[in-house]
Amino acid sequence: MKDIYDFFAKLFNTSDWPPRWHCGHWTNFHGWLYIISDLLVWGAYYAIPILIIRFITKKQKQQFAKIYWLFAAFILACGFTHLLDAITFWYPMYRLNALARFVTAIISWVTLYNIFKLLPSLVKLKSADELEAEIEFRKQLEKELIENNARLSEAEEISKLGHWKWTAATNLIKASPNFFKIYEAPFQEIGVRGEMHKYIHADDREFVKGRVALASQTKDYGQFYFRIVTPSGNHKTILAKGVIQLNEQNEIAFILGTIQDVTEQKAIENELLQKTDALESMNVNLQKFASVASHDLQEPLRKVSTFVSLLQRQYAPLIDLKGQELFNKTVDATIRMQQLIQSILEFSKLPTQEVKFANINLNDTLKYVLSNLELSIVEKNATITFANLPTIMANSNQLQQLFQNLISNAIKFSRFNVPPLINISAFIDKNVNDALANHFCKITITDNGIGFEEEYTEQIFLPFQRLNNRPEFEGTGIGLAICKKIVENHHGSISVKSKVGEGSTFTILLPVNQ
Known part of the structure; x- marks a missing residue:
């Protein structure tokens, strides 16, 4: 303890050592080179901390301010030891020099400890090139953001x-x-x-x-x-x-x-609602008109047919062959007119009828239709084949009408002296597409009839479209239009492929479930 007391008591005392000039063999050049070097180092070590402190005070939110302060203190302390080394040539204050070196050592180790603690964070610091690249990247992002906002604003305006x-x-x-x-x-x-x-x-x-x-x-x-x-x-x-x-x-x-x-959309929507209401009202009126018209028109037609038949029977002896032919044509015309009126009535009812669906076995439906067409089948010597057919959700009456119209057409439009061959098949189609597989029933009806030109495949489903006006082919021209409407009522589709002189194939796709 006495040594420590004496050390601090004689901290500035130089009597125990001679000046450095008198220790050893210093030449003027050697001595002043040493002194000037120490003073230059001290000057630099003094200026550097001033710049560091100035930098810290300017940057209020500096991330590593503590380290900067420690570096400034460490450099100042080092510089002070160099100043004391230069002064020692005249004033050998070795005790003060030792204390300064000890303080420098403490500051250096404190600095080292803090650097070690911050090393993981310092390692993560980006280089100037990395920072420049990041700034450029952010500028690009900002540019893209501005462009996107401009596009968004344009899209909003549109x-x-x-x-x-x-x-x-x-x-x-x-x-x-x-x-x-x-x-x-x-x-x-x-x-x-x-x-x-x-x-x-x-x-x-x-x-x-x-x-x-x-x-x-x-x-x-x-x-x-x-x-x-x-x-x-x-x-x-x-x-x-x-x-x-x-x-x-x-x-x-x-x-x-x-x-x-949405002002314009609302105006259009209101207009559509008004038109829809008007159309619904027109449909109701049309249905009423069709019903009344069919009754009012068919009644006089029945009377005409009856009176013509009576005249034909009662005055047969007085009428020559030409007159008999005219009577027959009149009766046939009234019958065709009655059929046409009935077809129009059926067609007009289809869009407004409420369609009720149930599980329908296509085999039963087809057998029922074939029994209705038995006379036509026998008369034309037609052969109709079909395999086991599936069960689907459908409207029984409309499905019967669909089959009856298509099969009767196939029988009717057969080739001269060629018995009709009609094949009917139906299966759950797994190849419609991946989304609809197992959801649709594919029905095909193929015949060997007279066929028609391919250009008429769309026209044939329009009302009152007859592709053959020869007298031996009777019809109203509305049967296939009814078929198309029935298929649409079942949310399905109908198409046809045909070749003149070879026959036709009708393909119907109907949902398995409604």
């Missing part, structure tokens, strides 16, 4: 859409420029919630307030329509949609929403 965000903590709304454009209001970066309510149509304000209040209670914004009146007096219909975001306390944090000017 679709007459505007978006907004309301933050619960501040009760402020930030909206896109097109939001204000829809309202025809001046653009503002930030607005207060409810500020735009003054533009809402007076009749809709309470409704909108109620919807907003309900959304706050249920945490579900949903969508709704309301009307606005712009400063220029324009009336617009707005579709509002929104999504509510909740915080950890299950409270509303903010709401993201859009508004869309």
Whole structure:
């Protein structure tokens, strides 16, 4: 302890050592080279910390400020030892020099310890090239963001859409420029919630307030329509949609929403509704007219047919062959007219009939139809074949009519002196496409009849379209139109392939389930 006391008591005492000039053999050149070098090092070691301290004070939020301060202290301490070395040539203060070196050693180890602690963070620091690359990358991202925002703004303008965000903590709304454009209001970066309510149509304000209040209670914004009146007096219909975001306390944090000017769409929708109502009314009137017309037209036709038949029987001896032929043509014409009226009535009823579906065994349906056509089959010596057919959801009456029309056509339009050959097959089609596999029943009806040109494959399903007007082929020209309507009622499709002189193949796709 005495040595320590003496050390500090004689800290500035130089009597125990001679000046360094007198220790050894110093030449002037050697001595002053040593002194000047120490002074230059001391000057630099003094200036560097000043610059470091100035840098730290300018950068208030410097990440490694503590390390900078330690480096400044360490360099100052080192510089002080060099200053003392130069002074020792005249004033040998070795005790002060030793203390300065000890302080320098402590500061250096404290600095080393702190650097070691920060080493993982320092290793992660990016180089100048990396920082430059990142800055360039961020500039590119910023450029793309600006371009995307421009495209978004353009898309919003095209679709007459505007978006907004309301933050619960501040009760402020930030909206896109097109939001204000829809309202025809001046653009503002930030607005207060409810500020735009003054533009809402007076009749809709309470409704909108109620919807907003309900959304706050249920945490579900949903969508709704309301009307606005712009400063220029324009009336617009707005579709509002929104999504509510909740915080950890299950409270509303903010709401993201859009508004869309759907004035034109609403006008078109209202016009379509009016036209739909008018069409429905017309359909009802048409059905009534068809029913009344069929009754009113068929009654006189029946009388004409009856009276002509009576005349033909009672006055047969007085009528020559030419007259008999005219009577026969008159009776045939009235019968065809009755059939045509009945077909028109059936066709007019199809769109308005409520279609009820049930599980229908196609085998039973086909057998029933063939029994109805027995006379035609025998008369034409027709051969009809079919394998085991599946069961599908369908309307029994309409399916019977579908089969009857197609098979009777195949029998009717047969080639001269060639017995009709008709093959009927049906199976659950697994090759329609991947999404519809096992969902559709494919029915094909193939005959060896007269066929027709391929160019008429669409025309043949139109009402009153007859491709053959030869007298031996009777018909009203509406049977296939009824078939197409029945298939459409079942949400299916019908098509045909045909070749003149070889026959036709009708292909029907019907859903297995309705």
